[in-house]
Amino acid sequence: MKALTWQGLNDVAVKEVPDPRIEQPTDAVVRVTSTAICGSDLHLYGVLAPYLTPGDVLGHEFMGIVEEVGSAVGNLAVGDRVVVPFNISCGHCWMCSRGLFAQCETTQNVDQGKGASLFGYTSLYGAVPGGQAERVRVPHADFGPIKVPHEGEDERYLYLSDILPTAWQGVDYADVPEGGSLVVLGLGPVGQLAVRAAKHRGIDHVIAVDLVPERLAAAATAGATTIDLSAVDDVADAVRDLTDGRGADGVLEAVGMEAHGNPIAGAAISAASRLPKVVARAAIEKVGIDRLDALLTAFEAVRRGGTVSISGVYGGMADPMPMMTMFDKGLTLRMGQCHVKQWTDDLLDIVSQDDDVLGLESLATHRAPLDAAPELYRTFRDKAEGCLKVVLKP
Ligand SMILES: NC(=O)c1ccc[n+]([C@@H]2O[C@H](COP(=O)([O-])OP(=O)(O)OC[C@H]3O[C@@H](n4cnc5c(N)ncnc54)[C@H](O)[C@@H]3O)[C@@H](O)[C@H]2O)c1
Ligand SMILES: [Zn+2]
Ligand SMILES: [Zn+2]
Structure with a gap:
């Protein structure tokens, strides 16, 4: 076959x-x-x-x-x-x-x-x-x-x-309270269905972020307020502007390890994938190889005491995390395969x-x-x- x-x-x-x-x-x-x-x-x-x-x-x-x-x-x-x-x-x-x-x-x-x-x-x-x-x-x-x-x-x-259960689980894990707000980062197929699932589940205030015009337009058609990340200085500031200065109740990260925005990590990823297999595996397993831009945005854009739900796939073993911010804001994190x-x-x-x-x-x-x-x-x-x-x- x-x-x-x-x-x-x-x-x-x-x-x-x-x-x-x-x-x-x-x-x-x-x-x-x-x-x-x-x-x-x-x-x-x-x-x-x-x-x-x-x-x-x-x-x-x-x-x-x-x-x-x-x-x-x-x-x-x-x-x-x-x-x-x-x-x-x-x-x-x-x-x-x-x-x-x-x-x-x-x-x-x-x-x-x-x-x-x-x-x-x-x-x-x-x-x-x-x-x-x-x-x-x-x-x-x-x-x-x-x-x-x-x-x-x-x-x-x-x-x-x-992608439908993934989007559904991602929205579920974001744990948005009644009348609350949800940010969806990344408007690929998962993000699009997450916007629609959130609306279907009665979350009225959905803010959708990407940089691809057609994908932003599709999310707007589904009823989201959109932020073009290439058109703002800081996505988290733009989210706070839309949420009484507080940040969103929940943020769903639907981007993953190849996020746009960090050319240095990008070069590291492509270098790692070109190494001989054994060396490359060791590099991936011991070093942070992910481009963390979307994830870092999630921690900034969520309100204090809010939830970050990660559907995007990550692969590095030692990615640096902003623990001070995460701890100080008292965040809840949920993630994983659907x-x-x-x-x-x-x-x-x-x-x-x-x-x-x-x-x-x-x-x-x-x-x-x-x-x-x-x-x-x-x-x-x-x-x-x-x-x-x-x-x-x-
Ligand atoms: N957890 C699971 O079970 C599960 C299941 C399916 C897919 N996934 C993962 O979900 C992610 C999304 O999948 P997809 O099929 O929609 O992929 P995709 O690559 O089509 O979508 C990713 C989107 O993110 C956008 N993007 C890139 N950098 C960004 C940034 N810094 N901020 C905001 N948006 C940014 C891209 O422009 C793109 O539209 C992938 O990482 C995929 O592996 C996970
Ligand atoms: Zn898939
Ligand atoms: Zn079993």
């Missing part, structure tokens, strides 16, 4: 790879009908290169039709239409039984000191072949896949795999409503066959052609 494979720094290619097959009784094989490119894939494209091997199949946002099931998969039948959460969880371990699916103890990568395995996401997270492919083996299919109705566009359901299935029931109800309340069917700006993936990785990375979300149709 054909699949999108990682080949090297900023280099992906569609190649022939072996067909997936059932390896465990709890596996299923899914024929992929839609698969999206995520901001998290862009980290693999660049800074996380030391953890990939040429030929690795990428992709963790996908849905499709069940083609084959293992003998222990009683909940799915061949022909079912499913969307698959990006984290692979067993559903019954100590962590899963507490809803902490991103920390599943059955699929945890203990040798790497990391949480649950993820599709298409490096040797740190199990090196499980991903879903930007014609077919994919889904481990723990007796728990993970979410059955969806056969009617309706794929894109109504596709984002249940990752526990996708914790939010599925609530979200399935919302996405199934007749009117597409979160605008899911119009989020993607680019739709193309799998063969176009290499070009579209570049377009999405460069935020060219108004690109906000790419959906591939294998």
Whole structure:
């Protein structure tokens, strides 16, 4: 079958790879009908290169039709239409039984000191072949896949795999009190859905920050007050101006380790990803390699006693944090991979409503066959052609 494979720094290619097959009784094989490119894939494209091997199949946002099931998969039948959460969880371990699916103890990568395995996401997270492919083996299919109705566009359901629950959890973790304010930093697909989720959940005062004009415009259309970070001296000052001088009750950081704004850290990241693998891994694990601009903005823009919720992915082990400010302001921090299935029931109800309340069917700006993936990785990375979300149709 054909699949999108990682080949090297900023280099992906569609190649022939072996067909997936059932390896465990709890596996299923899914024929992929839609698969999206995520901001998290862009980290693999660049800074996380030391953890990939040429030929690795990428992709963790996908849905499709069940083609084959293992003998222990009683909940799915061949022909079912499913969307698959990006984290692979067993559903019954100590962590899963507490809803902490991103920390599943059955699929945890203990040798790497990391949480649950993820599709298409490096040797740190199990090196499980991903879903930007014609077919994919889904481990723990007796728990993970979410059955969806056969009617309706794929894109109504596709984002249940990752960005919709991620945005939802991010808003939840920001813990905005009734009548309060939320800042969303970063208006990629996660930030856009966070703005819409916040509005849907009754947070009226949403302030959205980015520097890409189309992304700011989309957030404004969804009802946010926008701040163009390239047009203000200081984002936190601009936020205080909009919040009675106090700062926002909650700040959701949806940017991650490649934040715009720090050329020195940027050079360090690109240098680290070009080093020989062993040296590069050591550098990433011992040194702060993240560009912290968005995170530092979050600590400044949140009010005293407020909450910073971090959805953006970070990778450095020794990133310097402004502990004096964080302590003095009495901040609460919540973060981590999304526990996708914790939010599925609530979200399935919302996405199934007749009117597409979160605008899911119009989020993607680019739709193309799998063969176009290499070009579209570049377009999405460069935020060219108004690109906000790419959906591939294998
Ligand atoms: N926690 C999770 O489970 C989870 C799941 C999905 C994605 N993510 C992460 O969420 C982040 C966002 O994902 P995405 O797909 O929306 O990515 P994206 O790269 O499309 O979006 C990031 C946005 O941040 C903007 N930005 C850059 N620097 C900024 C700054 N200093 N201040 C404000 N905005 C800035 C960029 O212009 C861009 O629009 C990524 O780090 C991704 O890895 C986490
Ligand atoms: Zn994703
Ligand atoms: Zn588990």
